[in-house]
Amino acid sequence: MKKTVAKFEIQYVQILNEKGEVDKKLEPKLSVKQLKEIYKWMVLERTFDNTALMLQREGRIGTFAQSLGEEATHVGATFATEKVDWVFPDYREHIAFMMKGVAIKDLLTHWGGSEDGMKLPKNTNMFSVCIPVGTQTLHGVGAAIAAKLQKKKFASLTFVGDASTSTGDFHEGLNFAGVFQAPAVVVIRNNQWAISVPRTCQHADWGGCQTRAETLAQKGIGYNINSVQVDGNDVLAVYSVVKQAIDNAKKGKGPTLVECVTYRLGPHTTADDPTRYVDSKTLKQWEKKEPLTRFKLYLKKKKIWTEQFEKQVRKEAKQLVDKGVAEFEKHKPKPTDMFDYVYEKLTPNLKAQRLEWE
Ligand SMILES: Cc1ncc(C[n+]2csc(CCOP(=O)(O)OP(=O)(O)O)c2C)c(N)n1
Numbered sequence: 001m002k003k004t005v006a007k008f009e010i011q012y013v014q015i016l017n018e019k020g021e022v023d024k025k026l027e028p029k030l031s032v033k034q035l036k037e038i039y040k041w042m043v044l045e046r047t048f049d050n051t052a053l054m055l056q057r058e059g060r061i062g063t064f065a066q067s068l069g070e071e072a073t074h075v076g077a078t079f080a081t082e083k084v085d086w087v088f089p090d091y092r093e094h095i096a097f098m099m100k101g102v103a104i105k106d107l108l109t110h111w112g113g114s115e116d117g118m119k120l121p122k123n124t125n126m127f128s129v130c131i132p133v134g135t136q137t138l139h140g141v142g143a144a145i146a147a148k149l150q151k152k153k154f155a156s157l158t159f160v161g162d163a164s165t166s167t168g169d170f171h172e173g174l175n176f177a178g179v180f181q182a183p184a185v186v187v188i189r190n191n192q193w194a195i196s197v198p199r200t201c202q203h204a205d206w207g208g209c210q211t212r213a214e215t216l217a218q219k220g221i222g223y224n225i226n227s228v229q230v231d232g233n234d235v236l237a238v239y240s241v242v243k244q245a246i247d248n249a250k251k252g253k254g255p256t257l258v259e260c261v262t263y264r265l266g267p268h269t270t271a272d273d274p275t276r277y278v279d280s281k282t283l284k285q286w287e288k289k290e291p292l293t294r295f296k297l298y299l300k301k302k303k304i305w306t307e308q309f310e311k312q313v314r315k316e317a318k319q320l321v322d323k324g325v326a327e328f329e330k331h332k333p334k335p336t337d338m339f340d341y342v343y344e345k346l347t348p349n350l351k352a353q354r355l356e357w358e
Pocket residue numbers: 092131132133134160161162163164165189191192193194195264268
């Protein structure tokens with residue numbers, strides 16, 4: 001006998017198309033104030049990104065990972081969280097830090113090479129920058145399991161890259177999210193690249209690609225997790241889907257995996273040269289889908305966006321970032337910081353090494 005024992009499908013959600021036209025049936029109910037806030041955060045992320053890139057080029061910070069092109073995913077998802085919810089980032093969601101209340105100075109201190117910057121203030125509900133890819137899934141899901149066991153009313157939002165979905169940690173995290181029905185939301189920022197390794201296997205007939213899975217969202221199906229794919233350059237779609245997921249998580253309806261399909265418009269980091277492997281035609285096509293322009297068109301149609309508003313938003317963003325840079329450059333981290341903000345309790349060998357600095 002043969003019979004089908006399981007079937008699945010993945011839905012794709014887009015609310016705002018590339019012309020800034022909205023699907024009225026799916027349009028989220030956001031106030032003018034909220035829509036303006038979303039735009040401000042996106043502009044702030046772009047401003048921070050440009051400034052940090054220049055700081056790196058001038059040798060004023062270390063290697064930096066830009067977020068160019070991914071603003072809708074970062075801002076839309078984080079905007080869907082409440083203050084009580086915890087965010088577990090990797091290394092590209094700079095704006096999530098700011099949205100959760102971390103000072104630009106501290107963020108730059110981290111990118112300037114000092115862990116002192118990741119000594120995050122209490123009540124920010126933000127985890128530190130996570131460089132080992134995929135491992136933050138375990139932290140995010142672990143926190144959500146803890147919330148459930150302790151009967152606390154918060155959800156966790158974890159960001160992972162497309163390539164991170166190939167790590168064991170990602171799968172272990174998702175499995176436990178499913179097993180414990182944890183109030184966890186995992187957002188995949190599918191920017192289509194793992195440094196120079198492409199997400200799809202279109203042009204690779206052997207191992208030169210990340211995975212042959214049709215979607216990354218379907219990886220959640222294996223763990224019976226509600227899984228959906230979203231246009232990651234559409235801030236309204238990202239916000240709506242993640243908001244629903246966070247609400248569901250907090251109502252005890254279990255975890256959600258959200259794949260946001262976007263594109264990395266810049267290099268992997270400042271140490272990378274994407275002109276060696278990114279096809280310029282593809283890049284140009286994605287530049288046209290860039291998220292800020294699209295959201296601006298929507299705000300224009302709603303008569304929220306004006307030249308005056310744009311000028312004001314850009315001015316405020318520049319002032320905030322400039323202030324953060326000035327504070328960061330005034331701050332002089334100590335060499336012992338590299339020991340002090342990683343472990344709660346130092347291991348004996350690190351303790352001995354730390355003593356050499358005193
Ligand atoms: C566990 C681990 N293995 C390898 C690396 C080296 N590494 C740094 S970034 C990266 C690619 C990550 O790609 P993705 O998850 O898609 O995130 P993106 O950089 O595109 O935002 C790799 C393999 C790492 N940081 N951690």
